[in-house]
Amino acid sequence: MKNFIAPSILSANFAELGKEVNDVILAGADIIHFDVMDNHYVPNLTVGPLVCKSLINFGVKKPIDVHLMTTPVDDLITQFCDAGASMISFHPEATQHVDRSIELIKSKNCKAGIALNPASPLSLLDHILDKIDFILIMSVNPGYGGQKFIDNSLDKIKKCKEMIDNSGCNVEIEVDGGIGIKNIKTIHDAGANIFVAGSAIFNTENYEEAISKMKQEISA
Numbered sequence: 001m002k003n004f005i006a007p008s009i010l011s012a013n014f015a016e017l018g019k020e021v022n023d024v025i026l027a028g029a030d031i032i033h034f035d036v037m038d039n040h041y042v043p044n045l046t047v048g049p050l051v052c053k054s055l056i057n058f059g060v061k062k063p064i065d066v067h068l069m070t071t072p073v074d075d076l077i078t079q080f081c082d083a084g085a086s087m088i089s090f091h092p093e094a095t096q097h098v099d100r101s102i103e104l105i106k107s108k109n110c111k112a113g114i115a116l117n118p119a120s121p122l123s124l125l126d127h128i129l130d131k132i133d134f135i136l137i138m139s140v141n142p143g144y145g146g147q148k149f150i151d152n153s154l155d156k157i158k159k160c161k162e163m164i165d166n167s168g169c170n171v172e173i174e175v176d177g178g179i180g181i182k183n184i185k186t187i188h189d190a191g192a193n194i195f196v197a198g199s200a201i202f203n204t205e206n207y208e209e210a211i212s213k214m215k216q217e218i219s220a
């Protein structure tokens with residue numbers, strides 16, 4: 001499967017968001033990971049559909065990958081699809097009707113993903129694996145950037161990959177939280193192909209160097 005580096009805007013300088021996003025794209029970003037927090041599902045507050053639309057109006061052409069850490073989700077799904085998002089994931093515990101929320105994303109021609117917290121079991125994917133485009137495995141607890149990768153996530157990624165392969169479904173694995181140059185290869189080898197990285201990119205001086213080193217690691 002093709003690999004994608006997805007910088008998370010959570011660690012960007014929000015006062016210069018358009019420029020920051022253009023800079024990571026020029027530096028080799030494949031996807032822009034857009035973290036949406038509501039100070040309710042998670043103890044932090046970020047940005048909404050207006051900001052997504054502003055980025056698109058600013059000229060951002062790479063896919064915008066909206067990670068909803070909100071409850072409920074359906075209204076925001078509609079608003080983000082209309083704002084031009086390409087991918088949307090949500091946490092299944094945050095909606096009353098998981099299947100309906102997936103269908104809502106797909107009805108808007110967006111890719112649908114299910115986000116699993118560190119303590120959320122893979123069994124939450126039963127009965128929906130054939131309907132989703134990607135699974136977002138959280139390797140930190142959602143809410144903040146810059147946290148440490150939770151090591152047992154590797155085993156979960158491997159099991160998830162096995163589950164997908166056995167099902168014959170075409171589902172990608174995205175991993176989010178604590179990813180950097182040092183651990184990206186193990187995460188790749190465990191079965192992931194979309195890598196979210198916030199602080200490991202935006203907290204460096206040279207985005208191009210950070211992203212190309214990550215790409216080198218996973219292609220080695």
Ligand code: DX5
Nearest residue numbers: 010142143145146178198199
């Ligand atoms: C956490 C967010 C992540 C976060 C990743 O709730 O979903 O996308 O920004 O940041 P790093 O890469 O710094 O762990």
Ligand code: ZN
Nearest residue numbers: 008035067176
């Ligand atoms: Zn995220």
